Amino acid sequence: MKRSLVLQRHLGVGFESNSAFQILLTIEHKESASETQSLVEYVPEVFSKGKRHRGGITMDVNQTTVATAIQKVSLEKFEVLYPYPPAKPGAASELAEVRCVHAPVFVAGRYCKFSRKLSQTPWLVDGERKTPTSVQELICTPLLKTMLASGVKFSSSGREDVDVRMLGKGRPFCLEVTDPHHAVVSKQDMAEIQQRINESSSDVSVRDLQIVTKSATELLKEGETSKKKCYRALVHIPAGLEDLPLDVLTNQQDLCIQQQTPLRVLHRRTLMCRERIVHSMRVKEVDSTHFDLYLTTQAGTYIKEFVHGDFGRTLPNVGSLLNAEADILELDVEAVELDWPPSLSN
DSSP: OHHHHHHHHHHTOOOOTTOSEEEEEEEEOHHHHHHHHHHHHHSHHHHEEEEEETTEEEEOOSHHHHHHHHHTSOHHHHHHHSOSSOOOOOSOOEEEEEEEEEOOEEEEEEEEEOOSSOBSSOOEETTEESSSOBHHHHHHHHHHHHHTOSEEEEEESSOOOTTOEEEEEEEEEEEEEESOSSOOOOHHHHHHHHHHHHHHOSSEEEEEEEEEOTGGGHHHHTTTTTSEEEEEEEEEOTTOSTTOOTHHHHTOEEEEEEEEOOGGGTTTSOOOEEEEEEEEEEEEEOSSSEEEEEEEEETTOOHHHHHHOTTTTEESOHHHHHTSOOEEEEEEEEEEOOOOSOOOOO
16 A cells, blocks of 8 residues: 555656556565575475476465465474565665556447458468457457557357458457557547548448447347347248249248258367247248248357258258258348447447
8 A cells, every 4th residue: 555655646646446457566585595495395286387387386475375375384383484574675675677557348230241252360270370350350450559568359149250251230248358568449449440441441330339338248148049039041942932832831830940060060069959939930032943041049059050951960941941952152141130339329
């Protein structure tokens, strides 16, 4: 507290223990360091991180490990290690480091993706990029330059495949901007960042970009499987649409389907059966072998597999309902029914 008062006087600002901006002081006292060495030698298992290097095992000496070690030392041994009264210090403490950090700032918005060749996050396989950039990078780069941050964590309400467009009002997302050096960002600043993002690429656009509280970001993950999503799928029927009972699809309401983990994601998802709801479907014929299928489904539904069936791993599916072979050529997400973040006039 005394150091806080000194800083308060020199900086001319008030001290708040829960402030987002912190000044971290590292103060060293060599004699105190030698005192803790006795504990390290007596109970090394408390301080060992278990990481070996050329010089031996890394030791972690901090307030927590020292307190733990003291609990393991008997009173008799403690009196030997640390005689009373203690020796008078022969040297003063030294200020070793001053570091300024800021708590994370949270930015929310909605994004649209217009390309069928763009991943949501950086896509690397064996260290090799599969796409030149990503939605995350196109959004985060202008923001990082403005806020002068050390990094950013991107999260969103679900994700779309590389070849799927995200249309409508867009998909809600949140950015956790770590240690920003320019942390006070006005609404005008956010509007300018949003404009720069939208002008930087024709593949992505953002809207409703704004600063939010950490607690508000919890709404992003709430109802992961309870919210609804709307899609448009371009369906191909090789045998043709003539005499095909398309009304079988439109008459379905709250259709319950069983989906085994799709083959295409089995390498990174747990093998299990998921029950999902297709709330409604609407059909619009395109030509003699194609139709647009508009669906509203429970979040987490694998739409591609619902159309082609995934070799019987999704039942029922469009093909089984029509008793015809069906495949999907295009998929668009048209709406994510999550009322967050709040809409802005921009």
